[in-house]
Amino acid sequence: MEGIDPKFLDAPPVQVTDQIIRFHGLNPGGHRINGNNNFLVGTGKSRILIDCGACEGNQEQSEKFVKSLIDYLQEHELTLSHILITHYHHDHLGNVPGVLSSLKDLGHNTEEIIVAKRLYKGAHVEDTMEIIKDKCVTKDLEDDEIIENETSKIQCLFTPGHCEDHMCYLLYPQSEDESYVIFSGDCVLGTPSGKFEELYDYMKSLYRIQSLCEKYPNLQICFGHSIDLEKEYIIMDAKSKIDDYIATRLEREEQIISKLLLTFRCYKICCFCGI
Structure with missing residues (x-):
């Protein structure tokens, strides 16, 4: 991948907090910037995966991400209870079939894994859901819905603007020493500004997150x-990030x-002067 820093093509997992491990999508370039972050959440044997991004047009990199995740799950004797998708874009959804297939090949009961996102009728989303429908449980998420497994509790927040199905x-937190995350x-990137389809919806979503900063x-x-790639990025x-956005x-x-x-003023002057 010409012009791409090699470190984004083979990045290791990063322990972000006690509950969170980041798996880089290994899919830098274009609208993906330096690649997407996918998060393994929880502390028990059953974890929640947030996003499962692929590298569109580069099957080798997509397979490297799947291998990185699966190797980690195998090494630590873990499985998945849920895969939660933030939105329908390929760099957040595209590797769900690969992860499920790999887990199934290793003997995991993928029929109990819940793959969930906000309802959206887009072509490649429907294609993906068709591929995985016999391998897992699929679910349409509602705003403020609570997702739980043995160690983690997550609230779903409908935040459209970047795209219409964004969550x-x-x-x-698991203890008083931890923060809400x-x-x-x-919706909010580690860059000075994000991209959006609908400004009105996007601003409402930013203000919603800002209100959470006041609550927590x-x-x-x-x-x-x-x-x-480092933790601080x-x-x-x-609060500081959302205020800046x-x-x-x-x-x-x-x-x-x-x-x-x-x-408008120039137009009025031109009209007045007969220009």
């Missing part, structure tokens, strides 16, 4: 994409309005 996931998918003062945020204080969007909106007003 963030709020991980509850929000997995932001592509020590809230941490785990990004769907980060600018580097994967997770950080949510909102300020950036408001500043750009103000710039657009100023340009439009200037254009």
